[in-house]
Amino acid sequence: MDAASAARLLLASLTEAPAAGVWSAPGRANLIGEHTDYNDGFVLPFAIPHRTAAAVATRPDGRIRVASTFADAPVEVALEELDRLFPSAVPRVPEWAAYPLGVAWALRALAHAPAALPGLDIAIASDVPVGAGLSSSAAIESAVGVALDDVWELGLDAVRIAGAGRRAENEAVGAPTGIMDQMASMLGEPDAAVFLDCRSLAARTVPLRVREAGLDVLVIDTQVRHAHATGGYGERRAACERGAAELGVPALRDVAVDDLDRAAGLLDETTFRRVRHVVTENQRVLDTVAALEAEGPRAIGGLLIASHASMRDDFEISVPELDLAVDTALAHGAIGARMTGGGFGGAAIALVDHEQADAVGAAVRASFAAAGFRAPRLFTAPPSAGPRRDA
Numbered sequence: 001m002d003a004a005s006a007a008r009l010l011l012a013s014l015t016e017a018p019a020a021g022v023w024s025a026p027g028r029a030n031l032i033g034e035h036t037d038y039n040d041g042f043v044l045p046f047a048i049p050h051r052t053a054a055a056v057a058t059r060p061d062g063r064i065r066v067a068s069t070f071a072d073a074p075v076e077v078a079l080e081e082l083d084r085l086f087p088s089a090v091p092r093v094p095e096w097a098a099y100p101l102g103v104a105w106a107l108r109a110l111a112h113a114p115a116a117l118p119g120l121d122i123a124i125a126s127d128v129p130v131g132a133g134l135s136s137s138a139a140i141e142s143a144v145g146v147a148l149d150d151v152w153e154l155g156l157d158a159v160r161i162a163g164a165g166r167r168a169e170n171e172a173v174g175a176p177t178g179i180m181d182q183m184a185s186m187l188g189e190p191d192a193a194v195f196l197d198c199r200s201l202a203a204r205t206v207p208l209r210v211r212e213a214g215l216d217v218l219v220i221d222t223q224v225r226h227a228h229a230t231g232g233y234g235e236r237r238a239a240c241e242r243g244a245a246e247l248g249v250p251a252l253r254d255v256a257v258d259d260l261d262r263a264a265g266l267l268d269e270t271t272f273r274r275v276r277h278v279v280t281e282n283q284r285v286l287d288t289v290a291a292l293e294a295e296g297p298r299a300i301g302g303l304l305i306a307s308h309a310s311m312r313d314d315f316e317i318s319v320p321e322l323d324l325a326v327d328t329a330l331a332h333g334a335i336g337a338r339m340t341g342g343g344f345g346g347a348a349i350a351l352v353d354h355e356q357a358d359a360v361g362a363a364v365r366a367s368f369a370a371a372g373f374r375a376p377r378l379f380t381a382p383p384s385a386g387p388r389r390d391a
């Protein structure tokens with residue numbers, strides 16, 4: 001059953017009120033541009049076919065209830081209670097519920113007459129792998145965001161809805177993430193990547209016609225689960241902020257590749273390597289956009305490979321499973337491969353000839369088995385559509 005049908009069924013089990021509608025939004029893979037978003041830099045993600053759906057019914061009592069197929073029990077609060085729950089550095093409701101309730105809180109703050117908004121029952125279902133670095137959380141935020149924008153008649157554009165999703169992530173869940181995932185989910189289009197300047201939020205699509213080029217994007221979910229509210233992600237972000245402060249710039253976006261020699265003399269060795277990753281990764285995003293536009297996806301393999309090496313060696317966010325996935329894919333003919341998303345687990349992507357996709361997948365499975373790693377989950381992910389109303 002698809003996510004929209006599952007959400008609709010779940011809603012029917014919650015309330016007899018008719019559904020106002022069902023909306024869905026995709027997860028994303030990042031083609032290139034990792035840990036650049038919160039440094040005011042450039043990213044180039046694309047929406048994947050996996051989606052999260054939100055079925056919504058209004059209710060007259062000013063309360064909001066969220067339920068999901070991946071949680072035991074619904075969570076219900078009064079709408080005005082949202083302002084007492086958030087912002088919070090730690091989720092004050094079960095973590096899964098902080099995503100949709102955080103979006104409702106952030107969107108309610110944008111309404112002209114918040115007290116007049118109707119209460120809601122929201123049922124959520126998803127086929128985006130959780131904890132795989134494929135933005136299952138942004139998919140929830142975008143699906144709920146577009147649903148509430150319609151039901152509450154807010155008239156917001158995609159960038160404002162993405163901003164509400166990011167507020168939920170940062171201020172309701174407490175994960176110090178950037179804006180990439182929400183913008184990718186909101187702006188994704190078939191056969192295209194989303195080129196986003198994270199400083200200005202100017203975005204445009206760039207052709208990513210993998211099928212036309214005889215290629216597949218193979219996603220290799222290592223099944224090593226990660227979480228961005230804890231640990232390494234925040235440490236990397238702090239190192240970038242430290243580097244920018246020591247170099248006297250507002251953000252690492254303002255450091256050019258040619259400035260790196262000077263930076264090496266000013267920063268401690270670890271901070272320098274964190275900075276070098278971000279600075280060179282920004283340039284790789286620009287180079288990838290230029291290569292896609294001039295020559296198409298067969299021209300970007302070297303940039304993907306260099307990006308992975310930078311994350312592995314300079315930013316140190318890869319894990320052995322991701323490195324093995326990338327190395328094995330490359331050894332079996334992939335044009336390029338890299339880990340995607342925040343790191344410390346999650347998924348890698350490999351750009352492979354369509355005819356070789358099965359063989360590359362089999363080789364990755366065999367290498368994981370030989371290394372004693374948990375079996376990876378593999379699927380192809382053509383660049384796909386953004387949010388839509390399903391019913």
Ligand code: GAF
Nearest residue numbers: 034035177178179180341342
């Ligand atoms: C996670 C975050 F949510 C994004 O904002 C981004 O920083 C990414 O990691 C790394 O590029 O997905």
